[in-house]
Amino acid sequence: MSGHSKWATIKRDKAANDSKKSQVFTKLTRAITVAAKKGSDPESNSTLRLAIDKAKEARMPRDNVERAIQKGSGGGEGAQYEEVIYEGYGPEGVAFYIHVLTDNRNRTVSEIRGLFNRYGGSLGSAGSTAYIFSDLQNPAFDIEVRDAAKAKSILALAEALEDLDDVSEVFTNVKVPDELLNSLC
Structure with missing residues (x-):
């Protein structure tokens, strides 16, 4: 608790919120990646469509969603879930x-x-x-x-x-x- 510095308080609150948001985004990214293995088109893949809708509700950036889809469909690098x-x-x-x-x-x-x-x-x-x-x-x-x-x-x-x-x-x-x-x- 800073007591005198408004920025220190904001920084602490922001770090806590960013940590929670990061955890949610990680779980959503994994869900999208696994769903994209069954097909990268959300119109024909209902699991992917649901995962994308959840990501939109959590206000996940579009780039992250597209990267997760690409990774799941075989185009991206990194760990395979x-x-x-x-x-x-x-x-x-x-x-x-x-x-x-x-x-x-x-x-x-x-x-x-x-x-x-x-x-x-x-x-x-x-x-x-x-x-x-x-x-x-x-x-x-x-x-x-x-x-x-x-x-x-x-x-x-x-x-x-x-x-x-x-x-x-x-x-x-x-x-x-x-x-x-x-x-x-």
């Missing part, structure tokens, strides 16, 4: 379905396994939770957690997974009652 799904179980048997865009599977699985171990869960094999998430937005069944400590641990695991750079989406079948959720916040 691939889509990977990881599945596992957290505390209380809560299922996690994790969608990842990564350039290094070994690093990513190590990071995810470490988080599961830290929060009392385990990384499962392919297909271990897929049956629960046949419809990603509506799991086959929910697990209701009423214990505050366990709910906090599950939510912390989900947040830690989402904070990983390579992770694009995390789905879980946990259901925390609103009154418990409000008391945790």
Whole structure:
């Protein structure tokens, strides 16, 4: 806290905002790159069109979007990203379905396994939770957690997974009652 220098305060706030924006742009770039592998025309590739729309919502520069499309369609240099799904179980048997865009599977699985171990869960094999998430937005069944400590641990695991750079989406079948959720916040 500078106290006397307005520029120091602005610089600190700008650095924090730029860091958040950079994280979002990185995830969007990966999504566009992977989607462009299926075709570089947004009119015929709905996945690419959705990724571009998300990038526009986040106010991502057009040059970055075009570079990501070119990279995905084989014209650009740099790391090649691939889509990977990881599945596992957290505390209380809560299922996690994790969608990842990564350039290094070994690093990513190590990071995810470490988080599961830290929060009392385990990384499962392919297909271990897929049956629960046949419809990603509506799991086959929910697990209701009423214990505050366990709910906090599950939510912390989900947040830690989402904070990983390579992770694009995390789905879980946990259901925390609103009154418990409000008391945790």
